[in-house]
Amino acid sequence: MRDALDERLAARLAGLRVQQGWSLDDLAARTGVSRSTLSRLERGEISPTASLLGKLCSAYGWTMSRLLAGVESAPPAVVRAQEQAIWHDDASGFTRRVVSPPHAGLRGEMIEAVLEPGADIAYDGPGVPGLEQHVWILGGTLQLTDGGTTHELHAGDCLRFRLWGATRFRNTGTEPVRYAVVMVLP
Structure with missing residues (x-):
């Protein structure tokens, strides 16, 4: 066999x-x-x-x-909440939960993020140019700048884009903003 x-x-x-x-x-x-x-x-x-x-x-x-x-065992179909890695950056007020971690056999992954009021995170450029991102606001308001264009996103809104340059995530409100990011490799 x-x-x-x-x-x-x-x-x-x-x-x-x-x-x-x-x-x-x-x-x-x-x-x-x-x-x-x-x-x-x-x-x-x-x-x-x-x-x-x-x-x-x-x-x-x-x-x-x-x-x-590319031929290793298939990733588990269910990623239990207790198995999801959580990282918190006290200095920036950013918490990141890896809801669906990357796997060699899959092109997408999903994270949940929370930005505290006043949090402002800027990224100089992408780790993977052309990375497809879908940012879905679950609660609060997020100001997201991509390629020089700033978007004001509210609960329920979803911004879709390919990541080519600098980005900035800001919470200018008085409540935390919670959002999901789905990333798909090019």
Whole structure:
């Protein structure tokens, strides 16, 4: 019986080759691995050695970590409240709960944030240019500046944008503002 990880790895390797538009002969020429071995590997008939994976990763320009992360076990469907990481910055009055943490097999994540009255947080630029964000105000009023445009957001409002430059999150009100941010990798 084939191991589930080996099955996912076989499918991933076959998918990578197809994405590149390479035949088995093309991949064999790039890696020095025989066509028959590559075919058996992609069908899940054999498990790859570390050396073989190293050759394939070199051909695709990937690290082994990146390749294996894409085939690890599926993320849990439910992230229990007690398992969600919470970080609080006393200096800025910002609290961040990771509601749906990142996972190698998923492109999105979700956080819940609370900004205390007077909190003002500026970010010089994105960690991931082009990151898609959806900011949904759950309570209070948030002043969010993205790319030089300032938006006044109230409970129920949702601002959608791609993150390319500096942003600023401000609570100019007298009550905390609570909001959710959904982030999707480009």
